[in-house]
Amino acid sequence: MRVKAQGVVIVSRQNERVKAVRALQERKARQSTGCFLAEGIGLVGMAVQTGAAIDLVVVCEELCQSEFGLKVLGELEQREAPRIDVSVDVFGSITDDRSHGLLGVVRQHEITLKDIRAEGVWIALDAIQYPPNLGTILRTCDAIGARGVILMDASTDPFAPATVKASRGAIFTQQVVRCRLEEFARWKPASGFRVVGTSLEAKIAYTQGNYTSPVVLMMGSERYGLQEGHLAVCDELVKIPMLGRCDSLNVAVAASLVLYETIRAR
Amino acid sequence: MRVKAQGVVIVSRQNERVKAVRALQERKARQSTGCFLAEGIGLVGMAVQTGAAIDLVVVCEELCQSEFGLKVLGELEQREAPRIDVSVDVFGSITDDRSHGLLGVVRQHEITLKDIRAEGVWIALDAIQYPPNLGTILRTCDAIGARGVILMDASTDPFAPATVKASRGAIFTQQVVRCRLEEFARWKPASGFRVVGTSLEAKIAYTQGNYTSPVVLMMGSERYGLQEGHLAVCDELVKIPMLGRCDSLNVAVAASLVLYETIRAR
Numbered sequence: 001m002r003v004k005a006q007g008v009v010i011v012s013r014q015n016e017r018v019k020a021v022r023a024l025q026e027r028k029a030r031q032s033t034g035c036f037l038a039e040g041i042g043l044v045g046m047a048v049q050t051g052a053a054i055d056l057v058v059v060c061e062e063l064c065q066s067e068f069g070l071k072v073l074g075e076l077e078q079r080e081a082p083r084i085d086v087s088v089d090v091f092g093s094i095t096d097d098r099s100h101g102l103l104g105v106v107r108q109h110e111i112t113l114k115d116i117r118a119e120g121v122w123i124a125l126d127a128i129q130y131p132p133n134l135g136t137i138l139r140t141c142d143a144i145g146a147r148g149v150i151l152m153d154a155s156t157d158p159f160a161p162a163t164v165k166a167s168r169g170a171i172f173t174q175q176v177v178r179c180r181l182e183e184f185a186r187w188k189p190a191s192g193f194r195v196v197g198t199s200l201e202a203k204i205a206y207t208q209g210n211y212t213s214p215v216v217l218m219m220g221s222e223r224y225g226l227q228e229g230h231l232a233v234c235d236e237l238v239k240i241p242m243l244g245r246c247d248s249l250n251v252a253v254a255a256s257l258v259l260y261e262t263i264r265a266r
Numbered sequence: 267m268r269v270k271a272q273g274v275v276i277v278s279r280q281n282e283r284v285k286a287v288r289a290l291q292e293r294k295a296r297q298s299t300g301c302f303l304a305e306g307i308g309l310v311g312m313a314v315q316t317g318a319a320i321d322l323v324v325v326c327e328e329l330c331q332s333e334f335g336l337k338v339l340g341e342l343e344q345r346e347a348p349r350i351d352v353s354v355d356v357f358g359s360i361t362d363d364r365s366h367g368l369l370g371v372v373r374q375h376e377i378t379l380k381d382i383r384a385e386g387v388w389i390a391l392d393a394i395q396y397p398p399n400l401g402t403i404l405r406t407c408d409a410i411g412a413r414g415v416i417l418m419d420a421s422t423d424p425f426a427p428a429t430v431k432a433s434r435g436a437i438f439t440q441q442v443v444r445c446r447l448e449e450f451a452r453w454k455p456a457s458g459f460r461v462v463g464t465s466l467e468a469k470i471a472y473t474q475g476n477y478t479s480p481v482v483l484m485m486g487s488e489r490y491g492l493q494e495g496h497l498a499v500c501d502e503l504v505k506i507p508m509l510g511r512c513d514s515l516n517v518a519v520a521a522s523l524v525l526y527e528t529i530r531a532r
Contacts, residue, residue, distance in 0.1 A: 011322055051513065132398070140519055142510030168512045207530065241529060244408030245315065246434045253522040256515075260523055263507060264473065 009061075011087045018086065021105055022060055022094045027157050034108050035157035038172075045072050045168030048079070053107035057083045060091035063101025072102065080184050093255075097165075108159050113150070113183060118192030118214045121262045123255060124150040124184065124232060127221040131156050135166020136252035137259075141174050142167075144259045148175030150216065152184060185233050194235045198258055199226050202237035206258050210239040211265040217258050219262035222251040275327075277353045284352065284456045287324055287371055293423050302425035307366035311338050312435030314345070319373035323349045326357035329367025338368065363431075375426050376442050379416070379449060384458030387528045389521060390416040390450065392496060393487040397422050398463050401432020402518035404527075407440050408433075410525045414441030416482065418450060427521045433456045451499050454482075464524055465492050468503035472524050475504040477531035483524050488517040 010018055023029035024037045034053055038047045045158055047054055057076050064073060077084070081104075086094075088101075095103055096177070116122070123141060128134050134149075134156055141149060151158060155178070164171050179187075188195060196209050197218040211217075218234060220226035231237070248254075276284055289295035290303045301321055304313045311334070312318055323342050342349070344367075347370075352360075354367075361369055383386070389407060389454060394400050400415075400422055406416060417424060421444070430437050445453075454461060462475050463484040484493035484500060497503070506520055514520075 046511065125277045136519060139512055139516055142512045143506075143508045143515055145509035166516075168514070170510065170512050173511050240409075240526075242409045243411035243529070244436065245312065245439050246405055246436050247407045248434070249409055249522075250402045250405055250432075250518065251403060252516065253519060256519040256522065257526055260506075263509070 003264070007085060009085045009087055010090055013079065013090055013093045014245070015090070017084055018090055018094065021056070021103070022126065023255050024105065025161060027160065028149070030108070030159055035105050036164065037095070037107050037161055038164065039095045039103035039161060040097040041066075041069055041072060041102050043164060043169050044102045044104045046172050047104050048072060048075050049185040050172040052109065052172050054079070054081045054104050055107055057081050058094065058103040058105070059083055059085050059151040060088055060090070060101035061085060063091065063098055066100055069100040069102060081124050083183040109129050110178060111250055113179055115179055116175075116177065116191070116215065120147040120213050121145070121149050121211070121259070122150055122216045123259060124152060124216050124218045125155060126152045126181070126219065126226065127154045128251060129156055129221070131162035132166040133252040134158060137255045138163070138167035138170040138174050139251070140256040140259050142170035144263050146174065146259060148177065150177045150184065152179060152181050154158070181229050188233050194234045195233055196238060196258075197226050197230060197234035198254060199231065199237045199239065200239055202239035204238055206238040206240050207262055209236060209258070209261060211262040213262070215262065217262070219251060219255050222248060272497065273351060275351045275353055276356055279356055279359045281356070283350055284356055284360065287322070287369070290371065291427060293426065296374070296423065296425055301371050302374055302430065303361070303427055304370035304372050304430065304440060305333055305361045305427060306363040307338060307368050309430060309435050310368045310370045313370050313372050314338060316438040318438050320347045320370050320373065321373055322347070322371040323347050324357070324369040324371070325349055325351050326354055326367035327351060328354050328366055329357065332366055335366040335368060337460060337518050376444060379443055379445055379453040382441075382443065382457070386413040386479050387411070387477070387525070388413050388416055388459070388482045389525060390461075390482050390484045391421060391521070392418045392447070392485065392492070393420045394517060395422055395487070397426050397428035398432040399516065399518040400424060403521045404429070404433035404436040404440050406518070406522040407526050408436035410529050411479060412440065412525065414443065416443045416445065416525050418445060418447050434485065447495050451495070454499050461499055462502045462504060462524070463492050463496060463500035464506065464520060465497065465503045466505055468505035470504055472504040472506050472527055475524070477528040479528070481528065483528070484519070485521050486518060488514060509518040
């Protein structure tokens with residue numbers, strides 16, 4: 001370590017705190033700590049704006065010289081977010097995103113089904129696998145003013161770096177619930193929500209659905225669509241027309257089409 | 267090489283034909299040959315169905331034993347598509363997608379602006395960079411029965427493996443034009459097409475646009491949106507409402523929302 005005017009700059013990749021931050025790239029450490037990474041100025045800025053619980057800020061001052069970077073740093077200081085300073089080398093060992101030399105360790109804001117208030121638009125996704133697709137869906141959820149996502153069964157980790165990046169910060173504006181389909185089915189009847197599922201078997205087009213909130217939109221996996229158990233909890237099924245030769249849409253595209261329909265209904 | 271009942275099986279990764287096929291993973295070889303790769307049974311099957319010009323089929327019989335695989339192989343034989351057989355090791359040196367042991371070398375079907383007939387729906391994309399986004403847009407184009415994509419300026423290669431895979435075969439149902447904005451601007455007035463651009467500056471919502479065909483939808487880059495030169499060729503501008511904190515949608519989502527609006531207009 002060498003001492004700077006601002007304090008101590010960690011120069012060892014093997015420093016215990018650095019190792020703990022770097023470990024959050026992996027699901028195991030995210031599970032055991034309940035934290036995740038906000039990599040880069042855009043995500044840290046969104047974490048600050050939305051009042052996310054920031055456990056630690058990792059700063060590389062050599063990389064953090066832009067006006068926006070210094071502004072965000074100032075706001076973090078005001079909020080008295082704990083901070084460590086690291087060298088360019090150490091920073092690069094933690095993250096590929098060196099933009100503005102800023103990285104946040106943020107607490108996961110997961111809630112449970114019973115915490116959900118009966119209002120607004122939610123989307124429930126079954127077994128979504130590909131992190132960029134989940135991130136893109138979160139981004140569309142933010143754009144239409146949705147409340148959050150319900151991830152059922154074997155879904156990818158919403159707090160994985162690739163998901164968080166693709167969400168462009170929407171992870172901070174959306175509530176997140178992880179549950180099993182059986183839990184969802186038990187919760188739904190008294191929840192106050194209608195559930196509208198998307199299925200190629202539906203008789204009406206997605207443009208004809210009733211999206212009066214509170215509403216949960218339900219999407220099946222890209223591979224299998226909605227299964228029997230999902231269909232049983234849906235109040236209405238809608239389909240997205242397909243006029244071509246491919247047999248399905250990208251799941252983030254399909255979700256976004258239905259999410260945007262809910263704006264028409266408002 | 268070792269001899270099988272069906273003929274010769276290439277077992278050397280350094281075989282000249284194998285090297286030529288493998289090189290198509292890179293843009294340079296795709297440019298010099300005018301060919302691209304259809305990796306896996308799904309893409310080869312779509313190439314066959316759509317009557318794409320298949321220059322060569324690479325088969326690994328050990329991996330190609332499913333009913334669908336054998337059916338596609340039969341169709342390729344009827345079409346007398348040139349074929350080489352390779353070992354599992356050689357096949358794996360060409361492609362990561364070992365599904366069904368089938369791979370096609372297909373001729374790029376690019377056309378020019380003057381080849382475009384004045385009908386249907388097209389989408390023009392400015393400087394689209396991320397191959398999975400372009401592939402996803404092609405997939406939505408297929409789903410709504412569009413005619414093709416016009417890629418302007420520094421766009422990613424529509425025949426890159428990542429684009430072709432994400433298109434799920436839609437690359438074979440969509441026409442492809444690459445041009446510069448200036449060429450587009452010169453072509454447009456006598457083309458018979460209306461051009462509807464998507465811009466946050468637009469005064470009307472995308473749900474109010476006039477998508478009567480022949481129509482070209484125009485999308486700017488995710489980073490900069492439509493620039494002055496693009497706006498000058500648009501007959502109408504529409505915007506997609508954004509109610510959240512993020513400042514943009516994923517470009518494939520934005521494109522898909524507008525593409526699906528054209529179905530409503532039909």
